[in-house]
Amino acid sequence: MTTLHHTRQGSGEPVVLIHGIGHHGPAWGEVTDLLAQTNDVVVVDLPGHGRSPAPTKPQSYAVDSVLDQLEGLFADLGLGRPHVVGNSLGGYFALGLAGRGSVATATALSPASFWTALELYGITGPQLLTMKFSTYSPEPVLKLFADREPLRKLSMASLYAHPERLTPERALADSLNLRRSKGFWPFFVRAATRPLKRETPKVPVTIGWGDKDRLLIPKQARRAAEKLPTARIETLSGCGHVPMLDDPQAVVDLVRSTITAVERTPAAVTA
Structure with a gap:
């Protein structure tokens, strides 16, 4: 039985939401409630993140x-082949599940692994490390940055176009979650030292990329289109790296349009 922590709400076709590195389930914000109006929504914490424990052998x-x-988790919850949505590292895992054919569709929001070495070491890595190390500040300092809007915008600008x-x-x-995430370093080291392999999707895939993304810059969307030619690429206008806060309705619309792709191309989900 899986040890991954999850929440579940709504009814209908199942949709699983997977957050990015150093984040947790609440990152999905309003997206969860909006999707739950029409779907059975499962929000999962990745291993060593949020309320999920670090994996133990053989995991x-x-x-x-x-x-x-x-x-x-899908099997334990009786989800069959759910629709899956992931952001950043979660988007990478969503594409991996699509490559295995174990999901009905995948929607990946600024998925990891389409960077060049220069982008990884010169843009993404330094920003991630700055955010991570800043969380080791005393909690009163973290609270000060959270409470004051100018400081909040400054500290969260790498993730959101609208951190306010x-x-x-x-x-x-x-x-606090980023500080406590035991899985941050194992995932970060793997991303920085080992090329992340990508499988050719066996199901309908949509990749959404915020045009204000400062962490995984938007030009990576073009690279994704070249490497995954069967995927649909969409721009999320006015959104940063974590678009669920910047424009939750746009994210929901993107997910629902991906789900309807199964009805338009039923052969794609059985290939």
């Missing part, structure tokens, strides 16, 4: 193991 942080753990929309409570919770 690990290795990509194939994480995919196995996610598929185990974060509540102080949510900003503090996100910072």
Whole structure:
């Protein structure tokens, strides 16, 4: 039985939401409630993130193991082949599940692994490390940055185009979660030292990329289109790296349009 923490709400076709590195389930914000109006929505915490424990042997942080753990969650909950949505590292895992054919569709929001070495070491890595190390500040300092809007915008600008929309409570919770995420370093080291392999999707896939993304810059969307020619690429206008806060309705619309692709191309999900 899987040890991945999850929440579940709504009814209808199942949709699983997977957050990015150093984040947790609450990152999906309003997207969860909006999708739950029409779907059975499962929000999962990745291993060593949020309320999910670090994996124990034979499980690990290795990509194939994480995919196995996610598929185990699907089986435990009786989801069959759900629709899956992932952001950043979660988008990478969503594409991995699509490559295995264990999901009905995949929607990946600024998925990891389409960077060049220069982008990884010169843009993404430094920003991630700055955010991570800043969370080791004393909690009163973190609370000060969360409570004051100019400081909140400064500290969260790498993730959001509109960090001012974060509540102080949510900003503090996100910072504390990043500090406590045992899975951050194992995932970060793997991304920085080992090329992440990509499978050709066996199901309908949509990749959405915020045009204000400062962490995984938008030009990577063009690279994704070249490497995954069967995927639909969409721009999320006015959105940063974590578009669920910047424009939750746009994210929901993207997910629903991907789900309808199954009805338009039924052969694609059985290939």
